[in-house]
Amino acid sequence: MTVLQATCLIAVAIIGTLVVATRDPLRQAAVAGIFGLALSALFLSVQAPDVALSQITVGAIVVPVLVLLAMAKIREHDR
Amino acid sequence: MSRRVRCVMALVALAVLGATLVVAVADLEPFGHYPGPYGDVLAKVVPGERHTGQLVAATVLDYRGFDTLGEELILFTAACGCVALLRLRRRERGEASAPERPAPSFAARAVGGALVGPVVVLAAYVVIHGHLTPGGGFSGGVIGGGALLLAYAAGQNVRLRRVGSIGMLESVEAVGAGGFAALAIGGLIAAGATLQNFVPLGTSGMLLSAGTIPIGNVAIGIEVAGAVALIVAEFLEQALLQEPA
Numbered sequence: 001m002t003v004l005q006a007t008c009l010i011a012v013a014i015i016g017t018l019v020v021a022t023r024d025p026l027r028q029a030a031v032a033g034i035f036g037l038a039l040s041a042l043f044l045s046v047q048a049p050d051v052a053l054s055q056i057t058v059g060a061i062v063v064p065v066l067v068l069l070a071m072a073k074i075r076e077h078d079r
Numbered sequence: 080m081s082r083r084v085r086c087v088m089a090l091v092a093l094a095v096l097g098a099t100l101v102v103a104v105a106d107l108e109p110f111g112h113y114p115g116p117y118g119d120v121l122a123k124v125v126p127g128e129r130h131t132g133q134l135v136a137a138t139v140l141d142y143r144g145f146d147t148l149g150e151e152l153i154l155f156t157a158a159c160g161c162v163a164l165l166r167l168r169r170r171e172r173g174e175a176s177a178p179e180r181p182a183p184s185f186a187a188r189a190v191g192g193a194l195v196g197p198v199v200v201l202a203a204y205v206v207i208h209g210h211l212t213p214g215g216g217f218s219g220g221v222i223g224g225g226a227l228l229l230a231y232a233a234g235q236n237v238r239l240r241r242v243g244s245i246g247m248l249e250s251v252e253a254v255g256a257g258g259f260a261a262l263a264i265g266g267l268i269a270a271g272a273t274l275q276n277f278v279p280l281g282t283s284g285m286l287l288s289a290g291t292i293p294i295g296n297v298a299i300g301i302e303v304a305g306a307v308a309l310i311v312a313e314f315l316e317q318a319l320l321q322e323p324a
Contacts, residue, residue, distance in 0.1 A: 001110060046110070049213035050135045053205070057221035062307065065228060069314040 008042040029067040036060045130280040131289035136210045140295040144274035148263055151299055155256045158306040162249070165313045183234040191233025198226040206300035210289040216296040220255075220303025227308045231315060248309040255302025262295050 001009075015035045022028040036059020043052035108114050125137045139147050183191070202223035209215030262274065269277035274291070281288030 053214050053218040057218050061225045
């Protein structure tokens with residue numbers, strides 16, 4: 001394992017913990033997007049660019065957007 | 080159940096999970112020493128049989144294309160289910176007036192507006208070069224669906240309420256899904272096996288090469304872009320349907 005891979009792995013571990021530690025769902029969606037980017041950097045560092053690209057699109061676009069929209073829906077429902 | 084009992088149970092479960100993970104990771108092959116035979120076999124035969132060096136695309140869209148067909152239909156079904164569920168809610172409420180929303184800031188308009196074009200080009204590039212470079216239909220399709228979001232963020236009134244544009248997204252999704260299925264059936268008819276290559280292979284490294292792989296990428300790209308845009312559009316509409324002024 002190279003230094004780059006180890007760094008990415010540690011970054012994933014730290015940001016993953018941050019996602020869990022973030023209690024406000026709005027912020028959590030943003031942190032989860034950053035986690036997705038860290039994960040894609042890890043995939044890139046282990047020479048899987050195809051997986052990294054899919055991870056970027058899903059982790060940084062689809063998941064945060066769906067969470068945000070669902071939250072907008074719930075908030076409106078609460079009012 | 081008291082807090083104390085829950086903590087003890089969680090700790091026990093985490094300890095078991097942690098121990099299992101450590102054992103599993105310790106038993107992994109060292110990095111780069113993949114023990115299965117298929118990767119090596121494909122690495123040998125793909126350049127000769129399919130005229131491409133993109134082993135991942137060749138595996139996903141050709142050699143194991145049948146799996147991809149199933150996965151594509153899963154996404155298709157998921158989008159259909161999402162739309163069906165959300166649309167039921169809309170009917171319950173009756174057709175409310177078109178949702179108003181505050182005008183986006185100048186920054187959102189400028190950045191969103193400037194990025195829509197390049198993002199669409201990037202999506203097209205990622206899709207049609209899927210057999211040459213990393214990427215392909217799925218990634219490119221999601222990027223393309225994201226372009227709709229950018230247009231929305233920039234405040235372009237993507238007329239989601241009008242049945243026309245949602246209906247169009249539905250057709251786009253169906254055309255993409257049907258396109259890949261047609262490719263599978265085309266292989267069955269023209270070459271004797273599902274997804275068997277039946278078009279000229281071309282010269283390796285050229286845009287028009289690798290047989291059915293780029294065609295499959297384009298079909299999946301269209302389908303995924305349609306599905307993502309459709310799901311997001313339905314969600315956007317739902318989230319904004321009853322926005323109190």
